[in-house]
Amino acid sequence: MLRNPELRRALLLGGLVTLLASAAAALLSGWRAACVTLALGTVLLGLYTVELCRRYRAMARLAADIDAVLHGSGDIHLADYGEGEVSLLRSEVRKMTLRLREQSAQLEKEKLQLADAMADISHQMRTPLTAVNLLLTSLAGHVDEESRGDVRALRRQVARMDWLVESLLKLAKLDAGTARFCPETIPLSALLARAAEPFAIGMELRGQQLQVEASGNVRCDPAWTAEALGNILKNCSEHMQEGTITVRAEENAVASVIVIRDTGGGIAPQDLPHLFERYYKGENAPEQSVGIGLALSRSIAAAQNGTLTAANVPGGAEFTMKLYKGIV
Numbered sequence: 001m002l003r004n005p006e007l008r009r010a011l012l013l014g015g016l017v018t019l020l021a022s023a024a025a026a027l028l029s030g031w032r033a034a035c036v037t038l039a040l041g042t043v044l045l046g047l048y049t050v051e052l053c054r055r056y057r058a059m060a061r062l063a064a065d066i067d068a069v070l071h072g073s074g075d076i077h078l079a080d081y082g083e084g085e086v087s088l089l090r091s092e093v094r095k096m097t098l099r100l101r102e103q104s105a106q107l108e109k110e111k112l113q114l115a116d117a118m119a120d121i122s123h124q125m126r127t128p129l130t131a132v133n134l135l136l137t138s139l140a141g142h143v144d145e146e147s148r149g150d151v152r153a154l155r156r157q158v159a160r161m162d163w164l165v166e167s168l169l170k171l172a173k174l175d176a177g178t179a180r181f182c183p184e185t186i187p188l189s190a191l192l193a194r195a196a197e198p199f200a201i202g203m204e205l206r207g208q209q210l211q212v213e214a215s216g217n218v219r220c221d222p223a224w225t226a227e228a229l230g231n232i233l234k235n236c237s238e239h240m241q242e243g244t245i246t247v248r249a250e251e252n253a254v255a256s257v258i259v260i261r262d263t264g265g266g267i268a269p270q271d272l273p274h275l276f277e278r279y280y281k282g283e284n285a286p287e288q289s290v291g292i293g294l295a296l297s298r299s300i301a302a303a304q305n306g307t308l309t310a311a312n313v314p315g316g317a318e319f320t321m322k323l324y325k326g327i328v
Contacts, residue, residue: 014045112176125165132158167292174299181221188249189214195229207242216251228300231293232260232319240264255324266312275310
């Protein structure tokens with residue numbers, strides 16, 4: 001308690017007043033009066049110190065209880081705080097606790113409603129999208145070569161709409177905490193191969209090369225994590241012409257680390273702080289970009305006790321995903 005600056009000031013001031021009173025008593029009435037004054041001042045100062053320490057212990061206990069409530073691991077028993085200044089905090093603390101819990105419950109309810117709404121919308125949109133795909137497939141066999149190019153363009157747009165709906169649904173599930181992760185231990189090389197497979201043809205057509213160096217394992221949900229890494233690879237591929245995307249992955253005692261680097265010239269400095277924000281489009285973003293791929297990747301990493309960061313390096317951009325181990 002002596003580390004408390006207010007208590008130290010009170011003891012210093014009380015001791016000084018006691019000494020001055022004793023000196024005055026000695027001058028006016030003699031040494032006996034000085035001794036009585038000194039003894040009385042010492043007793044009063046001791047009683048004040050004991051009471052002050054008791055109040056501070058009660059306030060520290062209340063602060064600890066509030067911290068437990070804020071972290072969802074406890075409750076406040078206000079009947080234990082009935083003395084002194086602590087009692088003045090009673091009503092405000094009760095209001096704060098109830099308000100925080102109401103807000104938390106309301107937020108969870110809204111998240112679940114959003115996830116349900118997105119699931120319904122996704123289901124409703126998939127039906128017409130599937131029908132459109134079937135119609136386009138049928139139509140492709142009954143048109144001339146020039147019109148077939150238009151049919152292929154329409155199919156690409158339909159595929160893009162399907163990806164967008166699916167990505168929004170995944171974001172809603174992650175926000176609501178309803179996404180189901182099934183972690184398993186797999187080789188990093190297998191995870192990266194799964195993530196890169198959908199983009200192999202597109203990268204080859206662009207004259208891009210993918211170099212992968214991987215060692216060790218990773219504990220994660222393969223489907224979700226491959227989705228996150230795929231979004232990063234897609235982003236790198238879209239922001240460069242011919243070039244190389246290098247992926248290095250390794251497992252250490254703390255985490256499995258995946259570093260993806262491209263040779264696309266880097267990220268604009270003004271875009272870097274906002275790169276993982278939803279619906280943010282940088283100045284060099286493709287026209288068809290909607291700005292949710294990297295936001296989804298970071299949400300997937302965070303949901304698995306991981307992090308995703310981006311930085312500029314000489315000649316390009318670098319993304320680093322770390323999936324930390326539960327037990328180190």
